[in-house]
Amino acid sequence: MVDRSGARRISEDWVQMAETRLCIGFWSWDFATSTLTCSPGLYALVGINSASMHIDLPFLESLVHPQDRLPFDDSSAFAADSRQADRQFRLIRPDGQLRYLQSEARGFHDRDGTATKVVAVVSDVTTSRDAKRRLATKRGLLAKIAEMLEGTLWVVDRDGKVVEGYSGEFRAQDDLADSLSNWRSKIHPDDMFGLRENWRETFDQRKPYHFSPRIQRADGEFQHFYASGLPFTPDHAGETYYAGITTPHRSVAAPRAVDEQIDCALTPAQVRACRALLDWTAENLAQNAGVSLSTIRRIESAETAYGQSDSLRLVAHAFRQAGLSIWRGEDGRFCVSDLA
8 A cells, every 4th residue: 555645745845845945935726615725935935934823815915015016806816817927026024024026826727617726836036136136236337337448348268258248338449349259350460460379378377468459440440459358267167267358548458567667768758759749848747747847857858768757657647647648569669649
């Protein structure tokens, strides 16, 4: 003889384990007897001790946030409401906790098509909803940072494949965000030389990544863009990725340490050249750099690079603030541009 009571107990234990692990509960409405049956998991979801009281549909709906409640005429009509099939709502527990629940109900019928019962599974989605909200907030933040920097933030894997990207409003290349998955095809052919080898070396040694290719804009013209990235390993994954930015503004993506070395190495002729590009007088430069006019005179008249690096940094910072890009090219030569 089969011990059906033992099998039933095992089945109930399995259901209870699943309810606890998945934060779910069940309710069932029987149309013939007008009775509601609730699982232990449902009692736990709504914060009620099953030993202290028996809950019914009117009481359950009274716990729902007023803005999320369904019309309630009678229990059978309420259970059969088509909106029960897929419902999300806020529930306020008796202890004051606010939880976000999702309910999915299914109706059952006899051979004559008469409704016999409705069974609903209710799950607590508070944690997942909060996680989605935090993720959406972070994505919005990164998108706005990209917009302020007029660049695209990206995450790439070992093969250089973009796994995530956040784009701002590009003045020069509005379609860059749409081209993330096919970014290599936009690079000028002359700038592709050694790209793969340099990337592999950078990735294997976990070095900062810098790349300044010409990228084709939406109008077909090529423009210099600057990319910089750093390695990181997410907590949820054992593999390394690179996170960085691509922007038409070199001052945003340039390594700061390199910039400072350049700033301190500006020659008197280079200072005069930068000032000429801005159409500044010596007085203008002194005012924007926050140094005395005599300091500017000494910097520009020195036979070699001026020795007071702090003053040169202030001068170079004034140039950058005015829109100049100052860098050292791959051949080591000093470069300056007034095209931001």
